[in-house]
Amino acid sequence: PVDRLPEIQEARLKLPVLAEEQVIMEAVRENPCVVICGETGSGKTTQVPQFLYEAGYASGSGIIGITEPRRVAAVSMSHRVAKEMNLSTRVVSYQIRYEGNVTDDTKIKFMTDGVLLKEIQKDFLLQRYSVIIIDEAHERSVYTDILIGLLSRIVPLRNKKGIPMKLLVMSATLRVEDFTDNQKLFRTPPPVIKVDARQFPVTVHFNKRTPLEDFTGEAFQKTCKIHRMLPPGGILVFLTGQAEVHSLCRRLRKCNTKLKPPSFMHVYLCLQSLPRIDLDNYSALPVDEGDEDREAGIGDEEDEASDLDIGDDPSNAEVKADPSIPLYVLPLYSLLAPEQQAKVFRPPPPGTRLCVVATNVAETSLTIPGIKYVVDCGRVKKRFYDRVTGVSSFKITWTSQASANQRAGRAGRTEPGHCYRLYSSAVFGDFSLFSEAEITRRPVEDLVLQMKDLNIDKVVNFPFPTSPSAEALVAAEQLLVSLGALKEPPQTGRIKELKRAKLSCPITPLGRAMASFPVAPRYAKMLALGKQQDCLQYVIALVAAMTVREIFEDLDRPAGTEDESSKLTQRRARLTQMRRLWAGQGASLLLGDLMVMLGAVGACEFAGCTPKFCEDNGLRYKAMVEIRRLRGQLTNAVNAVCPEVAVFVDPKMTPPTEHQVVCLRQIVLTGLGDHLARRVQVEDVLDPKWKNGYKTALMDDPVFIHPTSALFKTLPEFVVYQEIMETAKMYMRGVSAVEAE
Ligand code: ADP
Ligand code: MG
Numbered sequence: 001p002v003d004r005l006p007e008i009q010e011a012r013l014k015l016p017v018l019a020e021e022q023v024i025m026e027a028v029r030e031n032p033c034v035v036i037c038g039e040t041g042s043g044k045t046t047q048v049p050q051f052l053y054e055a056g057y058a059s060g061s062g063i064i065g066i067t068e069p070r071r072v073a074a075v076s077m078s079h080r081v082a083k084e085m086n087l088s089t090r091v092v093s094y095q096i097r098y099e100g101n102v103t104d105d106t107k108i109k110f111m112t113d114g115v116l117l118k119e120i121q122k123d124f125l126l127q128r129y130s131v132i133i134i135d136e137a138h139e140r141s142v143y144t145d146i147l148i149g150l151l152s153r154i155v156p157l158r159n160k161k162g163i164p165m166k167l168l169v170m171s172a173t174l175r176v177e178d179f180t181d182n183q184k185l186f187r188t189p190p191p192v193i194k195v196d197a198r199q200f201p202v203t204v205h206f207n208k209r210t211p212l213e214d215f216t217g218e219a220f221q222k223t224c225k226i227h228r229m230l231p232p233g234g235i236l237v238f239l240t241g242q243a244e245v246h247s248l249c250r251r252l253r254k255c256n257t258k259l260k261p262p263s264f265m266h267v268y269l270c271l272q273s274l275p276r277i278d279l280d281n282y283s284a285l286p287v288d289e290g291d292e293d294r295e296a297g298i299g300d301e302e303d304e305a306s307d308l309d310i311g312d313d314p315s316n317a318e319v320k321a322d323p324s325i326p327l328y329v330l331p332l333y334s335l336l337a338p339e340q341q342a343k344v345f346r347p348p349p350p351g352t353r354l355c356v357v358a359t360n361v362a363e364t365s366l367t368i369p370g371i372k373y374v375v376d377c378g379r380v381k382k383r384f385y386d387r388v389t390g391v392s393s394f395k396i397t398w399t400s401q402a403s404a405n406q407r408a409g410r411a412g413r414t415e416p417g418h419c420y421r422l423y424s425s426a427v428f429g430d431f432s433l434f435s436e437a438e439i440t441r442r443p444v445e446d447l448v449l450q451m452k453d454l455n456i457d458k459v460v461n462f463p464f465p466t467s468p469s470a471e472a473l474v475a476a477e478q479l480l481v482s483l484g485a486l487k488e489p490p491q492t493g494r495i496k497e498l499k500r501a502k503l504s505c506p507i508t509p510l511g512r513a514m515a516s517f518p519v520a521p522r523y524a525k526m527l528a529l530g531k532q533q534d535c536l537q538y539v540i541a542l543v544a545a546m547t548v549r550e551i552f553e554d555l556d557r558p559a560g561t562e563d564e565s566s567k568l569t570q571r572r573a574r575l576t577q578m579r580r581l582w583a584g585q586g587a588s589l590l591l592g593d594l595m596v597m598l599g600a601v602g603a604c605e606f607a608g609c610t611p612k613f614c615e616d617n618g619l620r621y622k623a624m625v626e627i628r629r630l631r632g633q634l635t636n637a638v639n640a641v642c643p644e645v646a647v648f649v650d651p652k653m654t655p656p657t658e659h660q661v662v663c664l665r666q667i668v669l670t671g672l673g674d675h676l677a678r679r680v681q682v683e684d685v686l687d688p689k690w691k692n693g694y695k696t697a698l699m700d701d702p703v704f705i706h707p708t709s710a711l712f713k714t715l716p717e718f719v720v721y722q723e724i725m726e727t728a729k730m731y732m733r734g735v736s737a738v739e740a741e
């Protein structure tokens with residue numbers, strides 16, 4: 001029996017999923033797999049684990065496991081459920097990549113999907129668990145997809161062995177056909193339980209025009225107008241990334257300082273004058289059928305006069321919120337510290353209006369209470385990866401219609417709301433209906449290696465909810481063969497190509513060792529070879545830095561003010577100076593950007609990895625902390641595979657000797673061998689676009705060494721690179737020189 005506090009109990013009863021408890025539990029009793037879908041905020045994540053707990057699914061030896069694609073959600077949901085159930089975090093716990101609070105008493109365990117995948121490697125039958133819930137399946141994260149595929153096999157196996165197990169797949173939007181109408185996945189389609197959320201109508205307002213560039217500025221204007229003109233209610237702004245989130249937060253807060261802090265009298269008056277007119281008395285259109293700019297005056301950005309539309313309407317005369325009330329501005333994004341994240345769930349200070357500026361996190365993973373207005377930039381930032389050339393880029397693209405409607409829905413949780421889309425309805429009409437599954441947009445060599453380690457040899461036959469392309473699978477197997485992780489298939493003349501498509505190379509002992517390192521196979525290979533010449537500690541530091549990526553602060557950003565601009569210039573100069581120092585001298589120089597990374601990691605650790613050191617030297621503190629954790633984790637993993645090396649993290653790591661640098665370069669080459677580029681000789685340059693360009697195996701166009709690279713001045717003939725990023729040009733990142741034979 002669960003002993004909940006009365007106020008918790010009361011809040012739970014309002015959640016739509018509570019009405020379905022019986023239906024859900026009956027379906028779970030009678031079926032091995034069940035799909036539950038319902039609007040975000042209907043209570044799936046917080047309540048379903050409690051239903052299962054109360055029905056006794058954790059009372060035997062098995063426990064309840066819930067996977068989340070985001071670390072944020074795993075941590076915050078475990079705390080929430082512990083609190084709701086009045087149980088200690090010893091019982092309702094979480095485990096994410098580097099940390100957790102799981103104990104022997106744990107009965108409900110929230111974890112990231114990657115954590116569960118690792119557990120499957122240790123115990124394929126997952127015997128610790130009586131139920132697994134795969135949450136946020138609609139996000140279609142790669143690990144989630146693989147887990148569903150694996151569990152579709154594990155569940156029947158468990159039943160056959162007489163130790164039954166249940167699988168619940170929970171999803172927000174309604175596109176569940178990938179899971180249910182997929183014979184390869186579930187031969188008998190699992191029942192789908194729909195939870196009807198009490199969703200209030202949300203009126204959607206489109207912009208007449210679509211700002212192509214400064215959508216953050218547009219979001220700023222819109223938020224200010226909402227605050228100035230519309231009745232109380234929280235505002236949630238969707239932007240694309242952490243940098244924009246911070247920049248908008250700063251701008252909005254700056255506006256506040258111009259306002260007087262509210263007196264209590266003032267607050268009292270505000271409460272008195274709460275809207276008597278119903279702003280929602282508009283025709284309540286379904287979320288996706290809003291009419292352009294018709295309803296509220298603030299839909300139109302063309303001139304300030306249109307702001308007055310709302311005032312022209314006599315019934316709206318009293319609606320205007322008092323703009324002297326400060327906005328209580330909070331950022332929200334995945335990498336934000338948990339204490340900061342938790343703030344969005346607490347009521348804003350009295351006499352303020354809540355304004356959360358968020359990335360996609362707020363779309364489905366976290367439900368923020370009290371939101372009445374949503375401002376949607378309509379974009380999303382995604383990493384793109386070219387399957388053929390391996391070129392990566394971060395691109396801001398339009399989101400999907402499903403995703404835009406999710407965002408709009410956030411405004412209708414507690415009362416009718418409004419969503420302001422910073423783009424026109426015509427543009428919305430061109431959005432794709434759904435977002436693509438992540439697995440189709442990224443290289444899959446890490447997954448293929450993990451699956452081979454699970455003895456799934458024919459990866460092409462794996463029951464993916466959405467399969468990666470055959471091309472991507474073949475490319476992955478080829479790379480793994482070249483790294484020595486898989487055994488070369490027998491070459492058979494002309495039908496070779498045909499065979500390739502159905503590759504099923506078995507894993508090698510080296511491959512098994514590589515699979516035990518939680519990094520990309522290329523880097524795992526470097527770790528596996530790092531034993532030589534006492535290089536291991538350097539290889540570990542380097543691999544950690546290459547895995548975390550983006551360790552240097554982005555100082556190319558535009559500066560808002562003059563003051564900011566001179567600060568930026570200073571910091572750029574400082575970072576350049578430090579890069580030069582970290583690049584070392586003599587032989588070290590040839591290790592290039594990788595030496596710079598190594599130097600940065602070493603120096604930062606030496607200084608105790610403080611925010612100040614990072615701030616002063618142009619390093620991203622978050623990245624450095626992550627590198628520190630990953631170094632620890634990799635060190636443990638290496639010791640586990642190969643105890644005799646007894647490697648440890650030395651906070652006072654000295655720079656590698658010349659001899660070690662030579663070894664390091666060889667080790668790097670074994671992982672990046674296919675990322676080789678050769679400088680085009682001056683005499684061969686016919687087309688000026690090839691000046692200082694490098695030729696790679698896979699691309700027709702030149703790639704370049706970035707001006708900030710340690711090798712920009714040297715331009716060695718042969719280099720290997722970590723990746724190619726397309727920004728202003730095709731630039732190689734993480735460049736290191738290779739000696740010609
Ligand atoms: P779903 O998984 O269906 O999207 P959730 O179970 O996450 O729904 O959320 C149910 C309700 O619990 C929401 O109204 C949400 O605001 C509330 N809630 C979730 N986490 C917290 C928290 N940490 N503090 C307060 N309320 C929370
Ligand atoms: Mg949820």
